[in-house]
Amino acid sequence: MFDTSASFSSDYQEARSKFLKEATAVGGVVDAISHPERGPDGRPLFTDVAAFGLDKADKVLVLISGTHGAEGFCGSGAQIDLLRRGEIARLPKGVGILMIHGINPYGFAWLRRVTNENIDLNRNWIDFNQPLPQNPTYSDLHASICPQTWKAETKNVSWQVIESFTEKHGFAALQQAISGGQYSHPSGLFFGGTAPSWSRLTQERIFSNYLTHAERVAVIDYHSALGPWGFAEQMIIAPKSSKQFERAAEWYGSAATSVIDGASSSAKVGGSGLEAVPQLLPQAEVTCMAFEVGTVSPLEVLSAMQADCWLHTHGDPQSAEAAPIKAEIRRCFYGDVDDWKGMVTGQSLLAVRQTLIGLDSRGCARKG
Numbered sequence: 517m518f519d520t521s522a523s524f525s526s527d528y529q530e531a532r533s534k535f536l537k538e539a540t541a542v543g544g545v546v547d548a549i550s551h552p553e554r555g556p557d558g559r560p561l562f563t564d565v566a567a568f569g570l571d572k573a574d575k576v577l578v579l580i581s582g583t584h585g586a587e588g589f590c591g592s593g594a595q596i597d598l599l600r601r602g603e604i605a606r607l608p609k610g611v612g613i614l615m616i617h618g619i620n621p622y623g624f625a626w627l628r629r630v631t632n633e634n635i636d637l638n639r640n641w642i643d644f645n646q647p648l649p650q651n652p653t654y655s656d657l658h659a660s661i662c663p664q665t666w667k668a669e670t671k672n673v674s675w676q677v678i679e680s681f682t683e684k685h686g687f688a689a690l691q692q693a694i695s696g697g698q699y700s701h702p703s704g705l706f707f708g709g710t711a712p713s714w715s716r717l718t719q720e721r722i723f724s725n726y727l728t729h730a731e732r733v734a735v736i737d738y739h740s741a742l743g744p745w746g747f748a749e750q751m752i753i754a755p756k757s758s759k760q761f762e763r764a765a766e767w768y769g770s771a772a773t774s775v776i777d778g779a780s781s782s783a784k785v786g787g788s789g790l791e792a793v794p795q796l797l798p799q800a801e802v803t804c805m806a807f808e809v810g811t812v813s814p815l816e817v818l819s820a821m822q823a824d825c826w827l828h829t830h831g832d833p834q835s836a837e838a839a840p841i842k843a844e845i846r847r848c849f850y851g852d853v854d855d856w857k858g859m860v861t862g863q864s865l866l867a868v869r870q871t872l873i874g875l876d877s878r879g880c881a882r883k884g
Contacts, residue, residue, distance in 0.1 A: 520861045521854050523597035524589065528618065528625035529559060531592040535617045538599035539566035544615070549718055553632045555625035556834060563718055564617040567726060568604050573612030575732040575875040577868065580616045580719075583637050583737055583789060585623015585630060589850035590809050591738025592617060592624075593857060594864035603868065608876040614726050620715045626833065627842045628824060629849070631713050639697035639708030639785060640716050641792040648710070649786055651700070653693040657681065658701050661694065661818075666826040674822065678815075691814065697786050703829045705821055708787050719789065723796045733797055734871045735804040737790055738864075740849050741817050742782055743810030746859035750867065751775050751782055751806040753790045760794075763803045767874035768867065772805070782808065803874070807867060809860050811851050820844040 525531035539546055544566035551561035563582075570576060579598075581591025595615050598604075607613065618624050622632040630636055642649065660677035663670040682690050699708045712720075727733060743749050750768050754760040755776040764772040775782050790804035811817070823841045827833050833842075851857070 518601070520597060520858050523600055523861060524593035524852075524857050528555060528561075528588065528621065529557070531588065531596075531624070532562065532564060532618065532621075534596050535564060535566070535592060535599075535615075538596050539564075539615065542568070542599055542602070542604045544568050544599075544604075545570075549722075551621050551632075552714065553622050555622075557625075561618075561621040561625055563619050563621055563715070563722075565722055565726070566615045566617070567612065568614075569607055569612035570614060570726060571612075573610055574730055575611045576614055576727060576730045576734075577611065577871055577875060578614045578616065578727070578733065578735040579868070580619055580735065580737045580789075582618040582620050582624045583715075584739060584849075585620045585626070585628045586845055586849040587629065587738070587740045588618055588620070588624035589846075589852075590740040590860055591807075594738055594807075594860055597861040597864065598868060601865070603865070608872060611872055611875050614722075616719070616722060619719055627845045628828065629821060629845075630707070631715050633709060633713050634702060634707055634825075634828070635709040635713045635715075636697065636706045637713060637715050638789055639706055639787040640713050641789050642708065642787040644709075644711055648699040649697065649708070651693070651696060651698040654696075654698040654704070654706075655700055657693060658698075658704050661822055662701070662704050662825055662829070664826075664830055666823055666831070678818075687814075692784065694818070695782075696784060703825070705825055716789070720796060723793075727797055728799065730797065730800050732875055733793070733800045733802050734875055735790060735793055735802070736864075736867060736871065737804070737806050739806055739808045740851075741811050742808050742814070745810050745812075746851065746856045747810050748860065748863040748867070749773060749808045749810070751808055753788050753804060753806065760803055763801075763874065764805060767803070767870045768805070775806075782806075803871075805867070805871075807864065809851075809856075809863075811856075812848050817848045820848045
């Protein structure tokens with residue numbers, strides 16, 4: 517009997533070891549890109565790339581894990597599961613797969629959603645030659661949601677501010693204000709940066725090295741924490757009127773939701789990596805999907821991120837006080853039980869097979 521849980525890992529280093537082992541075993545062309553920082557155990561960090569059949573493919577499926585660091589448990593498990601199931605051997609002729617494992621290895625290893633620069637990678641894909649986007653509502657909330665001390669009294673004040681804002685403006689407005697992205701507070705939540713991060717530059721190089729020949733490209737970027745337990749929402753970072761969303765709806769059916777049109781559980785964000793793909797690959801027809809698996813409630817996730825932000829800004833991430841904070845981050849982003857893992861891999865397997873069928877369709881390619 518196939519053991520789905522064996523595809524998942526207890527930490528970044530175990531996940532990397534499993535990924536490299538399984539990718540090599542099925543004939544992947546593997547490359548390791550060294551990160552400038554090290555993990556909490558002092559060991560080096562890498563973004564790993566495994567290519568399957570790209571030398572004979574003009575249609576490519578890209579699978580990305582670890583955009584949001586600690587969410588790498590979900591994406592890594594899905595990638596390794598596909599390798600262990602023998603899905604590579606079933607690839608249609610002319611279709612290849614590119615797996616990017618741990619694009620933000622620092623966040624994965626340190627149990628952070630952000631990069632070593634405290635950048636949310638999915639807010640970092642903007643044109644930094646233009647004026648930075650403004651988020652004045654976040655600026656008004658920043659001191660309350662990211663206090664300099666993390667004690668009972670400051671936690672209470674923070675939640676009083678959050679509750680008051682929600683009562684006055686609604687939860688959707690709170691979510692948009694905090695998670696929509698901000699570029700004014702480098703030590704705050706959902707910071708988009710003031711320049712391209714290491715992870716963004718690395719992803720740009722990977723796309724340039726592996727995908728400039730492709731005529732049709734699909735991207736699945738694995739995420740976790742938003743939505744009901746174990747349910748994978750398939751978010752399209754394009755309006756319903758776009759050709760990209762039309763293709764996604766053909767492939768995934770009613771599971772596809774548009775973040776742009778406000779139909780998904782995510783806020784509208786600027787600087788998304790998926791939104792940038794068509795500009796990175798102007799020669800290709802591009803269809804991108806964020807595979808977002810739910811865990812716990814949004815306010816639990818927010819609280820965990822607040823504590824982690826305080827820890828890395830004002831505390832010591834390797835002190836005794838860090839342990840419960842890191843455990844809560846792990847719980848919020850990784851459903852480390854069998855039913856959640858089975859839901860991740862089952863829905864991932866279906867989505868990947870649907871995508872491969874869509875890529876292999878003989879209809880005319882339509883850019884957009």
